[in-house]
Amino acid sequence: MSLKHRLLAAAYHPLRIGNILHHQVSGQSSGRLRVLLYHGISPQEEEHFAAQLRWLSRSWRFINLPQFTAMLAGKENVTEDSLLLTFDDGFTSNRRIVENVLNPMKIQALFFVISNFVDLSEKGEWRSFVTQNIFPGMKSKDVPAHWQNMTWDDLSYLLETGHSIGGHTTNHARLSQVASTELVAEIIGGADVLEKRLGVEVDHFAYTFGDLHSFSPAALEVARSRFKYVYTGLRGDNARGVNSWAIRRDAMAATNSFSLMGALLEGGADRLYANSRAEYDSWSRLVCPT
Numbered sequence: 001m002s003l004k005h006r007l008l009a010a011a012y013h014p015l016r017i018g019n020i021l022h023h024q025v026s027g028q029s030s031g032r033l034r035v036l037l038y039h040g041i042s043p044q045e046e047e048h049f050a051a052q053l054r055w056l057s058r059s060w061r062f063i064n065l066p067q068f069t070a071m072l073a074g075k076e077n078v079t080e081d082s083l084l085l086t087f088d089d090g091f092t093s094n095r096r097i098v099e100n101v102l103n104p105m106k107i108q109a110l111f112f113v114i115s116n117f118v119d120l121s122e123k124g125e126w127r128s129f130v131t132q133n134i135f136p137g138m139k140s141k142d143v144p145a146h147w148q149n150m151t152w153d154d155l156s157y158l159l160e161t162g163h164s165i166g167g168h169t170t171n172h173a174r175l176s177q178v179a180s181t182e183l184v185a186e187i188i189g190g191a192d193v194l195e196k197r198l199g200v201e202v203d204h205f206a207y208t209f210g211d212l213h214s215f216s217p218a219a220l221e222v223a224r225s226r227f228k229y230v231y232t233g234l235r236g237d238n239a240r241g242v243n244s245w246a247i248r249r250d251a252m253a254a255t256n257s258f259s260l261m262g263a264l265l266e267g268g269a270d271r272l273y274a275n276s277r278a279e280y281d282s283w284s285r286l287v288c289p290t
């Protein structure tokens with residue numbers, strides 16, 4: 001664990017107690033609304049991941065996608081601290097996690113999928129896709145087996161068992177570096193393919209890479225023209241006044257300790273993202289004047 005993560009983990013209990021006291025003193029009746037972001041989970045990590053969800057369930061309630069969108073729109077009150085679970089990229093381990101962990105625990109998640117990644121069937125093709133598009137610079141031999149792509153059948157299984165699929169571009173391009181003429185094909189084209197192949201509406205979109213420098217006002221404008229909900233990788237609480245094109249998410253790893261996860265969800269790193277959130281929200285106002 002890095003020093004920053006160790007310090008954060010050590011701060012979990014003070015952060016939690018501080019937030020409980022603040023909640024009582026301020027008289028706020030509503031809870032928090034946060035979104036977890038995972039990627040692939042190895043077979044060795046699966047047990048700890050399940051334990052993470054059980055531990056989180058002690059103080060947070062896992063909600064499904066309709067509940068999340070109702071809360072975001074203010075149509076449903078956030079009466080308890082609530083969590084939506086999301087996964088990015090469409091790795092094959094996601095299906096295993098659904099079968100072994102999420103379905104038995106009755107937790108429904110949202111999976112953001114790269115349309116061209118699903119189409120790979122040749123042996124080894126997926127490793128090149130991962131090193132060229134998802135983790136640029138990584139060596140092919142270092143790509144673990146659980147980062148293989150899910151198939152269309154896997155995605156259908158996810159949908160059949162109550163989970164949701166969102167768009168995550170066509171090729172996992174870094175949108176801030178894509179020519180404006182290509183943005184539509186990358187952002188909208190990928191989701192259109194998912195809709196057609198899966199026969200469901202795809203109203204949710206997550207930026208690739210997740211940090212502010214990987215997207216742009218032009219990308220937001222294209223995303224906003226097609227999707228009701230746009231997810232960033234910027235940490236923060238969505239409970240009060242976050243618009244549906246600026247959804248904050250908390251990246252997590254299946255190896256994270258309970259204390260580190262707890263500290264992140266208590267907002268221990270939120271301040272580090274304050275400038276990025278403010279800048280992104282200013283784009284929202286620019287692109288989507290209200």
Ligand SMILES: [Zn+2]
Pocket residue numbers: 088089134168172207208209
């Ligand atoms: Zn991604």
